Amino acid sequence: KNEVEQSPQNLTAQEGEFITINCSYSVGISALHWLQQHPGGGIVSLFMLSSGKKKHGRLIATINIQEKHSSLHITASHPRDSAVYICAVRFYNTDKLIFGTGTRLQVFP
């Protein structure tokens, strides 16, 4: 069983829609990361969270430590948001990342 589960695996949306991608993990963590993988393959870090909520432009990431769950929201989605979004966690007593399998998002005009 993967220690990090993402849902949905695939997501399609029309431009302007509000998007939510979910990430659940199995045990306590020290931090959770959201990353974006572009269609060309490059991976960039979006957020690191250990509690609460962070916002950057149209992207919002939230985490509920008690529920062991995080969400990544995209407001007013745009075709350029089309990418794979990856959740990764750091468990206590390690600084290695465990990655989810990713959510492939396609936003159509």
Next chain:
Amino acid sequence: NAGVTQTPKFQVLKTGQSMTLQCAQDMNHEYMSWYRQDPGMGLRLIHYSVGAGITDQGEVPNGYNVSRSTTEDFPLRLLSAAPSQTSVYFCASRVIAGGIYEQYFGPGTRLTVT
């Protein structure tokens, strides 16, 4: 800064051949790592290094060697390529300081072993 660079971008090998994937970073990061990405699976850690002269195994180290003679470079060697090593390989470097954890990925190398 160029960030993390990887070469080559694409490579095709025959079973049994050896090769080295190159990785370099110009951010003076002590920690560097290699991951492989396969369909339906999350990125998996192959080897990592916490500084020049220090390397350690990750989750899937078999069939791969690494060395770290300088802070900048962290090459990954495939000793005798196998079809199971067909994957996309990412090198990454990271800094942890004052509560900040920032990881930077290279552009990836797509390797096919026939």
